Amino acid sequence: MPIRSSKAIWNGTLKEGHGQLKFGSGVYEGKYSFGSRFEEEPGTNPEELIAAAHAGCFTMFMSALLTEKGFIPKELRTSARVHLGAGPEITKIELINESVVEGISADAFQEIANEAKKNCPISKALAAVPMELTAKLL
Numbered sequence: 001m002p003i004r005s006s007k008a009i010w011n012g013t014l015k016e017g018h019g020q021l022k023f024g025s026g027v028y029e030g031k032y033s034f035g036s037r038f039e040e041e042p043g044t045n046p047e048e049l050i051a052a053a054h055a056g057c058f059t060m061f062m063s064a065l066l067t068e069k070g071f072i073p074k075e076l077r078t079s080a081r082v083h084l085g086a087g088p089e090i091t092k093i094e095l096i097n098e099s100v101v102e103g104i105s106a107d108a109f110q111e112i113a114n115e116a117k118k119n120c121p122i123s124k125a126l127a128a129v130p131m132e133l134t135a136k137l138l
Contacts, residue, residue: 021049038088047090051080054122058095061120065112066101074100090129097135109137 005024011017015034021044022029036043059078066073078097085091095117101109113135117123123131 021046038084047082047084050090050122050126051082051093054082054093054095054120054126055080057120057122058097058116062097062099062113062116065116066104069108069112071101071104071108071112074102076101090126093126093129093131095131095133095135097133098138099135100138104137106137110135 007022007024008019010019018031018033020029021032030044032043032045033041035041037045037047055078058080059076062076062078063073076097076099078095081094081096082090083092083094097113099109099113104112113133117131117133
C-alpha cells in the first residue's frame with residue numbers, strides 16, 4: 001500500500017509567525033498562520049485539511065459499499081465540519097452527505113452511510129473524536 005506525505009514549515013512565534021503546508025503530491029501548497037487557524041484570516045489550517053480528507057475518504061468508502069451491495073451511486077456529496085475548541089482540541093466532526101442513488105431504500109441508505117462513517121480509514125484514525133452524520137437520500 002502507498003505511503004502518503006505532506007510537509008509543514010513554520011517561521012517565528014506562534015502568534016506572529018507564519019507557515020507553509022505542502023502536499024507530497026505537489027497538488028496543493030498553502031499558507032497558514034495563527035490567524036487562519038484560530039481567527040478568520042485568509043489561509044488554510046490543519047482542521048480544514050482534516051475536514052477535506054474526511055469528506056473525501058467517507059465519500060469514496062460509501063461509494064465502494066454501495067457498489068458492493070449492488071447499488072450504483074449517481075452522485076455522492078459530502079461536507080465535513082471540524083470543530084476546534086479550547087485547549088485547543090478537536091471537539092467534534094460533522095459529516096453532511098446528500099446522495100443520489102437509484103433503487104435503494106431509505107433504511108438501506110442510512111445503514112450504508114453509517115457503515116461508511118464507522119469504517120472509512122479516516123474515521124477509524126479519528127475515532128477518539130465524537131462524530132455526527134447527517135445523510136440524506138435525494
